[in-house]
Amino acid sequence: MPQDPQDPPQTHDLDALVVGTGFAGIYALHTLTQDGLRVQAIDQARDVGGTWYWNRYPGALSDTWSYLYRYSFDAELLRDYPAANRYSTQPEILEYLKHVVARYDLRRHMRFETVMEGAAWDDTIKKWRVRCRDISKPDEGKGEVQYTYTVRYLVTALGLLHEPVIPDIPGLKEGVFQGEVVHTAAWDPQTSLAGKRVGVIGVGSSGVQVVTAIASQVASLHVFIRRPQYSVPANDRPLTPPERAAINAAYPALWADVRASHLGMGFPESSRKFMAVSPADRERILETLWREGNGLQLMFGGFSDLTTDAAANAEVCRFLRRKIAAVVTDPRKARVLTPTEPYARRPLSDAGYYAQFNRAHVHAVDVRAHPITAVEAHGLRTADGTLYELDTLVVATGFDALDGSYARVHIRGRDDDADDLHERWRRTGSACYLGCAVSGFPNLLLVSGPMAAFANVPPLTETNVEFLRDLIRRAEAITRRTGTQCEIEATLAAERAWTEHCDVTARKTLFAQAPSWMFGANVPGKRPASRLYFGGLGPFRAKLAEVKACGWVGFKEPLGTAGVLRSHSHL
Numbered sequence: 001m002p003q004d005p006q007d008p009p010q011t012h013d014l015d016a017l018v019v020g021t022g023f024a025g026i027y028a029l030h031t032l033t034q035d036g037l038r039v040q041a042i043d044q045a046r047d048v049g050g051t052w053y054w055n056r057y058p059g060a061l062s063d064t065w066s067y068l069y070r071y072s073f074d075a076e077l078l079r080d081y082p083a084a085n086r087y088s089t090q091p092e093i094l095e096y097l098k099h100v101v102a103r104y105d106l107r108r109h110m111r112f113e114t115v116m117e118g119a120a121w122d123d124t125i126k127k128w129r130v131r132c133r134d135i136s137k138p139d140e141g142k143g144e145v146q147y148t149y150t151v152r153y154l155v156t157a158l159g160l161l162h163e164p165v166i167p168d169i170p171g172l173k174e175g176v177f178q179g180e181v182v183h184t185a186a187w188d189p190q191t192s193l194a195g196k197r198v199g200v201i202g203v204g205s206s207g208v209q210v211v212t213a214i215a216s217q218v219a220s221l222h223v224f225i226r227r228p229q230y231s232v233p234a235n236d237r238p239l240t241p242p243e244r245a246a247i248n249a250a251y252p253a254l255w256a257d258v259r260a261s262h263l264g265m266g267f268p269e270s271s272r273k274f275m276a277v278s279p280a281d282r283e284r285i286l287e288t289l290w291r292e293g294n295g296l297q298l299m300f301g302g303f304s305d306l307t308t309d310a311a312a313n314a315e316v317c318r319f320l321r322r323k324i325a326a327v328v329t330d331p332r333k334a335r336v337l338t339p340t341e342p343y344a345r346r347p348l349s350d351a352g353y354y355a356q357f358n359r360a361h362v363h364a365v366d367v368r369a370h371p372i373t374a375v376e377a378h379g380l381r382t383a384d385g386t387l388y389e390l391d392t393l394v395v396a397t398g399f400d401a402l403d404g405s406y407a408r409v410h411i412r413g414r415d416d417d418a419d420d421l422h423e424r425w426r427r428t429g430s431a432c433y434l435g436c437a438v439s440g441f442p443n444l445l446l447v448s449g450p451m452a453a454f455a456n457v458p459p460l461t462e463t464n465v466e467f468l469r470d471l472i473r474r475a476e477a478i479t480r481r482t483g484t485q486c487e488i489e490a491t492l493a494a495e496r497a498w499t500e501h502c503d504v505t506a507r508k509t510l511f512a513q514a515p516s517w518m519f520g521a522n523v524p525g526k527r528p529a530s531r532l533y534f535g536g537l538g539p540f541r542a543k544l545a546e547v548k549a550c551g552w553v554g555f556k557e558p559l560g561t562a563g564v565l566r567s568h569s570h571l
């Protein structure tokens with residue numbers, strides 16, 4: 001049959017394929033094309049944006065300062081691109097990413113509505129064979145692999161928070177509800193909630209933001225709360241022109257601080273121990289952070305040990321509980337909204353969350369006391385027999401994070417009889433060298449994969465991509481010299497040592513005691529373990545520098561040298 005010129009040819013042979021076009025994929029594509037590689041990026045979405053494409057729910061906002069929630073590699077763009085408020089909304093971030101793509105003419109290397117079904121390393125040709133499906137015409141060729149990429153480097157920029165978690169509530173997946181169901185991570189922008197009876201399941205970042213944004217518009221709002229979290233005012237406000245001018249003047253120093261810091265968020269991280277400060281001064285510091293900061297600043301900007309000293313953490317919890325009691329006028333609602341656990345999950349920031357519950361039509365439903373038992377045709381039923389009648393159900397139940405992003409991509413490495421990558425992680429635990437390489441998977445390069453640093457995404461992304469670029473540059477030089485494709489592959493010993501180092505680092509923090517997505521605790525049956533490096537962005541960058549300085553230690557020869565980082569030799 002003659003091929004339609006519009007159809008993609010069956011096989012594309014390239015140097016590299018980037019999977020994902022969020023912050024990480026865009027920068028990976030830009031960086032590798034700058035190096036002269038033939039690269040394409042694919043995404044299952046209709047456009048760029050990654051997390052910021054999918055999470056289009058009302059109120060979606062980044063809690064990093066807007067002028068640092070962006071790439072640093074282009075000084076002019078950094079200086080000239082608008083930053084209206086302290087924080088950027090989802091539409092603003094999406095526009096920013098589109099602008100970057102247009103500025104560097106990257107769209108010509110991108111293909112949307114393209115799902116990576118699977119990839120297998122072909123050791124005879126030393127390339128990945130990546131099977132893809134075009135979903136732009138959903139009725140044609142359903143489920144069929146429609147074309148294949150053969151590439152020397154497979155760069156997965158799948159995102160930290162991509163795979164939505166749908167809770168196992170009878171009736172939910174079966175679709176018995178006659179109203180509309182929408183997950184925050186797959187939000188349909190056409191969804192209108194005005195005047196509706198709305199239910200929200202989940203009060204993490206997504207739930208807190210959506211509740212705050214919609215409370216004034218809906219007829220009634222029932223928020224189903226299992227384990228409430230502490231939320232701190234984001235204190236968003238416009239940036240004044242003099243503030244912006246000062247930021248522009250200070251950018252080089254600001255970025256240097258970001259890269260050396262733990263969180264990479266731009267605010268000074270305190271070195272002051274909580275118990276070393278008088279109770280009156282602690283209160284004063286916390287008050288200032290409540291009035292001027294956000295959740296991250298309250299956790300890390302006033303004191304150095306709130307996530308490691310349980311007694312200090314308990315004091316801050318008391319402070320935060322007092323704040324909730326002072327805002328929420330109905331004591332019954334306040335009780336449902338008030339956490340009892342330590343302040344040790346990813347901190348939340350809001351735009352007036354607790355105050356929404358002072359509206360008579362906004363209800364806090366305690367589903368710890370009476371769990372949701374079923375989704376029925378007209379609403380949600382809880383264990384005490386109550387049916388909450390709803391028109392729209394918002395499912396804000398988060399993500400199968402980090403390694404969960406790999407659940408559906410079926411990547412098979414050197415040993416094609418072995419498990420695919422996600423299955424291997426599921427069976428034996430997630431392990432990944434420096435968040436970027438896995439033993440047995442040559443030339444598979446993960447951007448911010450499991451065991452990358454817990455930090456502000458743009459500087460973390462730049463750190464990861466630039467490390468991968470340097471790995472590829474070295475591999476290309478060796479390939480040219482030897483005439484044989486050089487393989488970038490972590491040794492098993494280095495992968496294990498790094499993963500164990502991440503685990504030891506995490507266990508020193510109170511984060512490890514609070515069940516959350518960072519430890520896989522939000523997904524039934526998922527192995528509980530840290531999937532992040534909690535040592536900080538600055539120390540993470542220092543490790544990467546050490547790896548390079550030590551002859552790419554932990555990567556197999558000829559690219560690297562056997563052994564593990566000196567700083568891990570005790571493991």
Ligand code: NA7
Pocket residue numbers: 161167168169201202203204205206207224225226227228346367372396397398399517522
């Ligand atoms: P999160 O932080 O994982 O929050 C998910 C929420 O959903 C949380 O409140 C859960 O309660 C709740 N949940 C999940 N299943 C149920 C059931 N069955 N019943 C009641 N409540 C349920 O996801 P987000 O999307 O808000 O945020 C993820 C990250 O994105 C965030 O940390 C930022 O980094 C950006 P639980 O606490 O498990 O009781």
